[in-house]
Amino acid sequence: xxxxxxxxxxxxxxxxxxxxxxxxxxxxxxxxxxxxxxxxxxxxxxxxxxxxxxxxxxxxxxxxxxxxxxxxxxxxxxxxxxxxxxxxxxxxxxxxxxxxxxxxxxxxxxxxxxxxxxxxxxxxxxxxxxxxxxxxxxxxxxxxxxxxxxxxxxxxxxxxxxxxxxxxxxxxxxxxxxxxxxxxxxxxxxxxxxxxxxxxxxxxxxxxxxxxxxxxxxxxxxxxxxxxxxxxxxxxxxxxxxxxxxxxxxxxxxxxxxxxxxxxxxxxxxxxxxxxxxxxxxxxxxxxxxxxxxxxxxxxxxxxxxxxxxxxxxxxxxxxxxxxxxxxxxxxxxxxxxxxxxxxxxxxxxxxxxxxxxxxxxxxxxxxxxxxxxxxxxxxxxxxxxxxxxxxxxxxxxxxxxxxxxxxxxxxxxxxxxxxxxxxxxxxxxxxxxxxxxxxxxxxxxxxxxxxxxxxxxxxxxxxxxxxxxxxxxxxxxxxxxxxxxxxxxxxxxxxxxxxxxxxxxxxxxxxxxxxxxxxxxxxxxxxxxxxxxxxxxxxxxxxxxxxxxxxxxxxxxxxxxxxxxxxxxxxxxxxx
Amino acid sequence: xxxxxxxxxxxxxxxxxxxxxxxxxxxxxxxxxxxxxxxxxxxxxxxxxxxxxxxxxxxxxxxxxxxxxxxxxxxxxxxxxxxxxxxxxxxxxxxxxxxxxxxxxxxxxxxxxxxxxxxxxxxxxxxxxxxxxxxxxxxxxxxxxxxxxxxxxxxxxxxxxxxxxxxxxxxxxxxx
Ligand SMILES: Cc1ncc(C[n+]2csc(CCOP(=O)(O)OP(=O)(O)O)c2C)c(N)n1
Numbered sequence: 237x238x239x240x241x242x243x244x245x246x247x248x249x250x251x252x253x254x255x256x257x258x259x260x261x262x263x264x265x266x267x268x269x270x271x272x273x274x275x276x277x278x279x280x281x282x283x284x285x286x287x288x289x290x291x292x293x294x295x296x297x298x299x300x301x302x303x304x305x306x307x308x309x310x311x312x313x314x315x316x317x318x319x320x321x322x323x324x325x326x327x328x329x330x331x332x333x334x335x336x337x338x339x340x341x342x343x344x345x346x347x348x349x350x351x352x353x354x355x356x357x358x359x360x361x362x363x364x365x366x367x368x369x370x371x372x373x374x375x376x377x378x379x380x381x382x383x384x385x386x387x388x389x390x391x392x393x394x395x396x397x398x399x400x401x402x403x404x405x406x407x408x409x410x411x412x413x414x415x416x417x418x419x420x421x422x423x424x425x426x427x428x429x430x431x432x433x434x435x436x437x438x439x440x441x442x443x444x445x446x447x448x449x450x451x452x453x454x455x456x457x458x459x460x461x462x463x464x465x466x467x468x469x470x471x472x473x474x475x476x477x478x479x480x481x482x483x484x485x486x487x488x489x490x491x492x493x494x495x496x497x498x499x500x501x502x503x504x505x506x507x508x509x510x511x512x513x514x515x516x517x518x519x520x521x522x523x524x525x526x527x528x529x530x531x532x533x534x535x536x537x538x539x540x541x542x543x544x545x546x547x548x549x550x551x552x553x554x555x556x557x558x559x560x561x562x563x564x565x566x567x568x569x570x571x572x573x574x575x576x577x578x579x580x581x582x583x584x585x586x587x588x589x590x591x592x593x594x595x596x597x598x599x600x601x602x603x604x605x606x607x608x609x610x611x612x613x614x615x616x617x618x619x620x621x622x623x624x625x626x627x628x629x630x631x632x633x634x635x636x637x638x639x640x641x642x643x644x645x646x647x648x649x650x651x652x653x654x655x656x657x658x659x660x661x662x663x664x665x666x667x668x669x670x671x672x673x674x675x676x677x678x679x680x681x682x683x684x685x686x687x688x689x690x691x692x693x694x695x696x697x698x699x700x701x702x703x704x705x706x707x708x709x710x711x712x713x714x715x716x717x718x719x720x721x722x723x724x725x726x727x728x729x730x731x732x733x734x735x736x737x738x739x740x741x742x743x744x745x746x747x748x749x750x751x752x753x754x755x756x757x758x759x760x761x762x763x764x765x766x767x768x769x770x771x772x773x774x775x776x777x778x779x780x781x782x783x784x785x786x787x788x789x790x791x792x793x794x795x796x797x798x799x800x801x802x803x804x805x806x807x808x809x810x811x812x813x
Numbered sequence: 814x815x816x817x818x819x820x821x822x823x824x825x826x827x828x829x830x831x832x833x834x835x836x837x838x839x840x841x842x843x844x845x846x847x848x849x850x851x852x853x854x855x856x857x858x859x860x861x862x863x864x865x866x867x868x869x870x871x872x873x874x875x876x877x878x879x880x881x882x883x884x885x886x887x888x889x890x891x892x893x894x895x896x897x898x899x900x901x902x903x904x905x906x907x908x909x910x911x912x913x914x915x916x917x918x919x920x921x922x923x924x925x926x927x928x929x930x931x932x933x934x935x936x937x938x939x940x941x942x943x944x945x946x947x948x949x950x951x952x953x954x955x956x957x958x959x960x961x962x963x964x965x966x967x968x969x970x971x972x973x974x975x976x977x978x979x980x981x982x983x984x985x986x987x988x989x
Contacts, residue, residue, distance in 0.1 A: 371832060372835060375832065375835050375836055375839060376839050376843065379886065380886045380887075381832070382832070383831070383832075400886055432886060432887075433828065433889070433984070433987045434827065434828050434886065434887050434888060434889040434987070435886045435887070556884065557880055557883070557884075558877070558880030558881050558883065558884045559880075560880070561876070561877075562877055562880070
């Protein structure tokens with residue numbers, strides 16, 4: 237059935253060649269312009285690995301040290317390049333190890349194609365050695381998935397997989413291919429997929445809704461924008477900046493929207509959400525028009541929905557119809573690609589400055605600066621803070637680095653304080669909050685953009701979840717800069733225990749290994765910093781390194797990340813201490 | 814928009830592909846929505862399947878669910894309707910002991926009055942089939958259970974809408 241729908245929508249080329257299914261898989265990847273894939277071999281995928289050996293001048297296979305690492309590397313690759321990341325694994329345990337990364341890619345809309353080997357089709361459903369129902373397991377966390385049992389289906393299914401992964405709201409796709417299909421020979425030809433009958437990836441922007449939106453925006457006294465990753469995914473950065481500037485609207489970002497316009501842009505008023513900036517959180521409940529662009533009102537952003545922007549007319553620019561009115565009721569929904577919609581919006585907007593309203597953001601920032609930021613990034617006493625490390629990285633990298641973070645306090649601090657001058661510079665696990673994401677994602681990012689400085693910032697907890705990828709760093713000579721902010725705690729959980737569980741630090745204290753020795757064990761240059769005076773020189777040395785470099789910074793053990801909206805509270809109940 | 818819970822019938826037109834039932838039912842499972850009945854079959858269009866799903870919920874929530882269903886790549890279109898907007902039927906079959914058919918006059922009356930149909934009779938048992946509304950089937954069940962039912966089974970709801978559901982025209986535009 238699968239192939240029927242595809243054949244209807246496209247012509248197949250007449251040039252055919254008789255090759256095996258496994259060779260076809262590799263040839264399909266080449267046809268999709270895939271140059272790097274991440275994976276781990278095993279019995280059910282060996283025919284493909286054998287072909288990869290043959291085609292190694294065309295496709296570089298990166299041997300990750302764990303399939304989860306392969307998916308995160310593919311994600312990092314995708315997030316910095318905007319292309320589809322590819323991960324490959326064997327059946328059974330290889331396939332199940334991909335699931336965390338697939339789930340992460342699904343919730344963060346990252347384009348990824350995963351290919352898994354499967355036991356021979358006559359063994360399916362028999363609990364054969366290393367058989368799992370990976371299509372069943374991955375169904376809730378994939379945009380689409382499919383099992384192939386015939387070699388002749390491979391080209392159409394892989395073409396469809398890439399098309400679905402990258403189009404519309406991107407996401408992960410899994411293709412499971414039985415071992416007999418990998419061996420079987422057939423007449424190969426490849427045609428890219430450009431259409432799937434039942435799938436409408438980019439709803440056409442309705443001009444009327446844009447006009448209605450423009451009218452409301454032009455009449456607004458206190459408008460505010462919250463933008464998300466949709467701006468980056470549709471490459472709408474320029475169009476977005478033009479809209480913000482022409483209408484003079486203060487604009488705040490969700491964690492995945494970070495870097496779409498530079499941190500230093502005068503109308504960039506910071507991050508929203510649980511650990512977001514004070515002003516945009518407070519003023520969400522004062523603005524008269526809230527313009528959401530390519531964001532989905534995640535609960536980490538909105539807090540209590542019953543108390544979220546109730547006074548505001550909400551305008552939602554969104555590509556995915558199922559997000560409209562899902563969490564927040566809109567006055568106007570503009571369905572479509574963000575760039576297309578913003579291009580239509582721009583000429584309809586009046587020039588404006590909203591300077592008094594913008595001043596409110598600046599005033600609240602001043603309060604946040606005094607109470608929180610100053611001590612976070614320019615502390616004068618106590619141990620090292622995470623904020624001052626991030627600040628030092630900003631200084632030494634001139635805000636040009638791509639920052640890849642893991643999950644926890646350091647992630648919030650890095651996203652809050654990193655200076656982003658370029659788009660696609662903030663690579664982090666937003667929706668799933670996957671510890672262990674950082675290091676492998678940084679490897680993928682660096683390999684996709686070798687010209688860019690890629691700095692991975694992790695906590696001591698998350699780092700140890702995928703620490704084995706140091707092996708990949710070493711083998712691939714991936715020149716990532718790895719910073720571990722070591723507070724000897726699962727810091728973010730400890731913070732919650734302190735604030736909401738009476739300081740009962742249940743299983744959050746970490747007795748850590750000698751991280752420097754471990755890095756050196758993988759032949760990676762390494763240094764440990766414990767004092768403020770050593771920090772600048774160590775970061776400078778790291779940034780100057782042409783190779784991978786590991787820097788452990790021992791930071792204050794019990795610092796907290798503020799501002800903070802306690803979970804379930806209103807965004808205007810944001811706490812500064 | 815109605816904020817009361819009520820029965821809605823969802824019709825989902827999909828490509829006829831393996832695994833879709835799993836994807837669609839997972840949408841309900843994840844949100845702890847109990848499916849009252851579910852039926853899947855070919856539709857009037859070749860290669861297109863139709864799911865008929867009955868659930869009890871508010872209109873606001875059903876809209877969100879429909880959005881999630883339509884988001885699946887291989888779903889062509891999903892609709893929801895209340896009972897006034899559709900013509901619907903369920904069907905059921907009963908297996909009963911054959912001696913009842915000859916010994917109990919009343920059974921024959923029940924069969925006649927309920928518009929049920931005898932499908933087969935042999936020495937040990939006979940089988941009755943009936944299509945109708947849920948209440949009619951429930952009534953027949955109650956009446957027959959007085960005599961002892963050997964087996965009973967009942968299908969999911971199937972329905973057609975009173976209004977047109979322009980799927981064919983929609984598919985034509987997709988194909989062009
Ligand atoms: C895989 C996974 N397990 C558990 C969690 C829950 N969790 C969120 S933050 C956190 C602590 C992170 O500690 P660490 O990596 O040391 O970073 P820090 O908060 O100290 O910066 C934990 C356990 C998670 N997000 N992901």
